[in-house]
Amino acid sequence: MEMDWIWGLIGGLLIGTGGAVYLLANGRIMGASGIIGGLVDGTGLAQKWERLAFLAGVVVLPILIYPYYGHVDTHVSDNWAVLIAAGLLVGVGTRVANGCTSGHGVCGIPRLSLRGMAATMVYILAGGVGVVLFRHILGVI
Amino acid sequence: MRNLFAFIAGGLFGAGLFVSGMTDTSKVQGWLDVFGAWDPTLAFVMGGAMIPMFIAWRLRERRSAPVLGGTFPPTPPQKLDRGLIGGSVMFGMGWGLAGLCPGPSVASLSYGGTGHWVFFAAMIAGMAITPNLRRLLDKAPATA
Numbered sequence A: 001m002e003m004d005w006i007w008g009l010i011g012g013l014l015i016g017t018g019g020a021v022y023l024l025a026n027g028r029i030m031g032a033s034g035i036i037g038g039l040v041d042g043t044g045l046a047q048k049w050e051r052l053a054f055l056a057g058v059v060v061l062p063i064l065i066y067p068y069y070g071h072v073d074t075h076v077s078d079n080w081a082v083l084i085a086a087g088l089l090v091g092v093g094t095r096v097a098n099g100c101t102s103g104h105g106v107c108g109i110p111r112l113s114l115r116g117m118a119a120t121m122v123y124i125l126a127g128g129v130g131v132v133l134f135r136h137i138l139g140v141i
Numbered sequence B: 001m002r003n004l005f006a007f008i009a010g011g012l013f014g015a016g017l018f019v020s021g022m023t024d025t026s027k028v029q030g031w032l033d034v035f036g037a038w039d040p041t042l043a044f045v046m047g048g049a050m051i052p053m054f055i056a057w058r059l060r061e062r063r064s065a066p067v068l069g070g071t072f073p074p075t076p077p078q079k080l081d082r083g084l085i086g087g088s089v090m091f092g093m094g095w096g097l098a099g100l101c102p103g104p105s106v107a108s109l110s111y112g113g114t115g116h117w118v119f120f121a122a123m124i125a126g127m128a129i130t131p132n133l134r135r136l137l138d139k140a141p142a143t144a
Helices: A004-024 A032-040 A045-069 A080-096 A101-108 A114-137 B002-020 B025-032 B041-062 B082-098 B102-107 B114-139
Strands: none
Touching (some): A004 B002, A032 A045, A032 A080, A045 B002, A045 B102, A101 B102, A114 B025, A114 B082
């Protein structure tokens, strides 16, 4: 627990380096919801192999690192209604807002993008309100 | 070549999400929960990620094209519209509810178990219905 922030920082630097590579080499914004969403709704099929290659990297590297950790508990909810509601909100919300934590936050804020900063403030506030509402008031999580 | 670099970028992203603990929903919810046992990790992840990205945007200004050709993404209009704000409210609520956002949802598919697949499937469904939802909203008389 005491070391968590160091690993957070190291992980953050890796995430940002990934975003830097994707921008400078491929000329693309590393936004997870945009990369996935473009494949789902067909708007990004022109770059489907590039998108799939990116997503393959996201899936494969944790598989390679996992054995060094032994077991990782993600503490995910076992309530399917909660997971389905949350997934729908995240899926629709990120597409309507045109970005998520990676696109608006990691890429948008260092670009000094007003939209990125506004979106990040709003989803963090909504997330905070959500946790208070669902955990402390409704008690569903 | 483009696909190789996309894979490398995705790999760095996935590795970073894994080692930072961002696929652990309790760390994300712990950061959002200012009234509970507050967990500061997410702030270090976001801050750490912005350092290389800030440098990358400065380097981008010195280049006319990406290393592998093509064009850089255009600067989007700096307009704060209802979609940006409303969509971000929805996204934030879902993020708080499950402790997952799109990147970590993909990164954790191999080891997170059934719950992660249920969330992922619902997220994909949400993304799939969004164009239809947009059309419905556009047809509805504007009340705001």
